[in-house]
Amino acid sequence: MITQRKLEPDEMVEVLKAAGEPTRLRLLALLARGDLTVTDLTDILGQSQPRISRHLKLLTEASLIDRYQEGAWAYFRLRQEGSAVSVVRQLLDACDQRDAVLARDGERLTALKKIRSEKAQAYFSRNAAEWDELRRLHVSEAEVEAALKSLIGDEPVETFLDLGTGTGRILQLFEGLYRRGVGVDASRDMLAVARSNLDRAGITKASVRHGDIFNLPLERDEFDVVTIHQVLHFLEEPEAAIAEAARMLRPGGRLVIIDLAPHGLEYLRTEHAHLRLGFPHQTMSEWLKKSGLVLEKTVDLEPSIADGGGLTVTIWLARNDNATYDVTSSLDSPIAIAGRN
Template sequence: MSLPLDTLVDVLKTVGEPTRFRLLALLSRGDLTVTDLTEILGQSQPRISRHLKLLAEDALIDRYQEGAWAYFRLQQDGAGATLVRTLLSTAAADDPVLLRDGERLSAVKRQRAERAQAYFSRNASEWDELRRLHASDAAVEQALLKLVGTAPIDSLLDLGTGTGWILQLLAPRYRRAIGVDASRDMLSVARANLDKAGILKASVRHADILNLPLEGQDFDLVTIHQVLHFLDQPELAIAEAARILRPGGRLMIVDLAPHKMEHLREDHAHVRLGFSHEMISDWLEKIGLELDKTIDIAPDKDDGLTVTIWLARDRRMLMADTPPAAAISVLQEG
């Protein structure tokens, strides 16, 4: 990628100021707020905000709102971002200023992780109870990875990302990824997990999955993992996912097969007691997606819940003779 001379000079002038260079170095290592950056750099909030504004004007960083907080991160795409990453790579690894910034960043991330862990611990027993009811995570993981395949994924969107499990699982496959969730507490857990795993090419955002603040046709894989059963109108979430798929892009849905555990409505806020193959297939058909495969993963226990994975594809780049969807039953031995 190349930049016109005037643009190149402007970017170099912007990056060349010491505080702004330090900000870019920090934002290349994950999402941070103004408060985080103020604490790390020891400068006033108005000063930090002014520098961030200049970096944003040159399209070097992204800004997104999460309630009362604004998060910033280094842009992943574009010639300016590429130039910034090149400049950052030339900085001496033993520079005392950058080393000190890195140490303070680690302290901020530790605090973030401790807050997330506190929330996780308060809810861990409930999540463990649910996980014991259905097919094992290992079985779901194996089936999901097999369906996704080994081809590189340019851009991934995970709807209802929760703890960020999908973002971690598929990290070796994608170039960039975004996870969205309506719970700010869960986003804190997901951020902490991404920090711990050292995954810098994924970020998480606060958003309503029924009304995403994202441009259409921007992702080549969208995942919806164990989310639809919490929704009154899950078909709207599927339609929104289809809206942002690129031509030929894929949608992967992971959820529960039909069951009769009524207590999940009251105890765990489940609105739907699972989904049949026919129901999901009909919804996909109505919004113009082609169902490729459906996999049922049986639970370890006879009275447990079956997990189903549906993989669909945007029709706009499919051949007319695409074979019909196949239903595969994957049984777990007890």
């Protein structure tokens, strides 16, 4: 567990100044409950966009909130780490949530999340038939998830990253394992689904953001566990995605890849945009080694279909055992493809 440093008196005063204003305190209370845009916040608080933006700028400068871009939209949320944020969380815990203003803000936030959830569910429903068809080809998701949890174990970690996060299912599955979780996906529609699912599950220690799996909007050497779930077979250059994932790992950090073993279902190329028909063990082992990782374990989950028409799901677990290894790649970064969790 990371030990928070103590704030100097001058630093404490600055934190209290930043948080000690009615509108900014309301903003912090809302942003502690998830990702919100300026438009979301103006709707909830009933204040002008320039006013909200000014307060958000002050909170960002005070290192109390994070801002990240997603296309034309900017999302904000309460920072998950830092001594200053620890003070703010104590202040929010001390606030009476039955206060009329805070209670009204909470009701409006709930209504906004309901609208967001309905939109996300509509998108998910439009694509559910395709995903259901693919799931029938391999072992159940429950079996895959059980194997995944067994491999990763239950020892708590500080940071967890899910690449191609899709519906955010992996972030939900390991919610009890990490202190801070991040999901990245190239599809804004899928990010809407993931946010809705995290909201519904009440998970505030995980966030999702738009990003290119080949050029992640994150700091290197930052994560204890990185997962790539059913994403690589959509990519022109899966090796480059593995190298970028390896760059995210702290020394001793683990990369877990869940994908398909080699198969001959050619129709998946034309009907479901699969660019790779699975991955041989040898190929994956070579890619992991080239990225500076040590392959520790491989698990094959055979399909229940006995006529050869099913798909084997493989899980590869690798570790960053070289603290000085510098992951570099001369490959160009192809266009990002969204995950399909």
